[in-house]
Amino acid sequence: xxxxxxxxxxxxxxxxxxxxxxxxxxxxxxxxxxxxxxxxxxxxxxxxxxxxxxxxxxxxxxxxxxxxxxxxxxxxxxxxxxxxxxxxxxxxxxxxxxxxxxxxxxxxxxxxxxxxxxxxxxxxxxxxxxxxxxxxxxxxxxxxxxxxxxxxxxxxxxxxxxxxxxxxxxxxxxxxxxxxxxxxxxxxxxxxxxxxxxxxxxxxxxxxxxxxxxxxxxxxxxxxxxxxxxxxxxxxxxxxxxxxxxxxxxxxx
Ligand code: 13P
Numbered sequence: 001x002x003x004x005x006x007x008x009x010x011x012x013x014x015x016x017x018x019x020x021x022x023x024x025x026x027x028x029x030x031x032x033x034x035x036x037x038x039x040x041x042x043x044x045x046x047x048x049x050x051x052x053x054x055x056x057x058x059x060x061x062x063x064x065x066x067x068x069x070x071x072x073x074x075x076x077x078x079x080x081x082x083x084x085x086x087x088x089x090x091x092x093x094x095x096x097x098x099x100x101x102x103x104x105x106x107x108x109x110x111x112x113x114x115x116x117x118x119x120x121x122x123x124x125x126x127x128x129x130x131x132x133x134x135x136x137x138x139x140x141x142x143x144x145x146x147x148x149x150x151x152x153x154x155x156x157x158x159x160x161x162x163x164x165x166x167x168x169x170x171x172x173x174x175x176x177x178x179x180x181x182x183x184x185x186x187x188x189x190x191x192x193x194x195x196x197x198x199x200x201x202x203x204x205x206x207x208x209x210x211x212x213x214x215x216x217x218x219x220x221x222x223x224x225x226x227x228x229x230x231x232x233x234x235x236x237x238x239x240x241x242x243x244x245x246x247x248x249x250x251x252x253x
Contacts, residue, residue, distance in 0.1 A: 002208045004037035005231040006248045008238025009093055019047045025241035027058045036251040037231055040091050045079045052088035063091030069112040081120040092117045095127045097170045107150035118159050125164045132171040141190050157199050165209045166233040172213025181222045184211045188228035217246025224250045
């Protein structure tokens with residue numbers, strides 16, 4: 001059956017020392033009370049190599065927030081998927097709406113990034129989600145379908161099966177306005193159906209689809225209780241130990 005995952009996306013927050021401190025706190029609380037899901041910490045590139053050894057022997061896995069669309073070479077300031085993997089990271093967030101909006105990342109570029117991530121043994125957490133105008137126009141399904149199909153539907157079934165999806169409605173990110181459990185379930189079911197139509201029921205049933213957007217300790221349980229919501233991609237609430245643990249506890253009975 002598909003994995004349940006709670007992944008933290010630190011975005012551009014935390015100095016190295018603050019990050020290490022948070023990981024230490026999480027290590028203690030998660031050792032005392034084992035989570036009922038996989039836990040992933042996605043940090044800025046610069047922290048990866050230092051955070052990796054502190055996660056050894058814990059239940060947490062490491063991820064990056066991005067990687068380059070080129071394998072290597074003269075691309076000043078870029079960080080390749082191979083470099084990310086060489087730190088010990090296992091995951092990489094790709095296609096986050098902030099990358100799409102502020103850094104103009106488009107479908108073909110994201111397809112290249114996913115391909116390089118997979119070639120280097122990383123699990124992409126591929127983000128999709130509509131903006132408020134799309135939802136107000138009732139076009140959320142079309143938008144999300146296009147995002148998935150334009151970047152991911154050229155992959156073989158074997159490769160697609162390695163990808164984790166994250167539905168993050170842009171209007172819910174950092175706004176305190178969460179999608180209702182019903183809205184999340186509706187979209188996740190739609191996404192799973194789209195995957196099933198393209199790759200078949202087995203791959204769709206095994207595909208983890210995370211929800212992201214103002215997910216917090218108060219609403220996590222209700223969101224995660226939906227049959228097609230397999231966990232969360234967490235921004236603000238991933239920055240404090242108690243909050244992140246509270247979200248992880250959304251999977252506790
Ligand atoms: P918030 O949880 O801060 O809304 O951010 C969600 C997100 O963008 C995770 O990638």
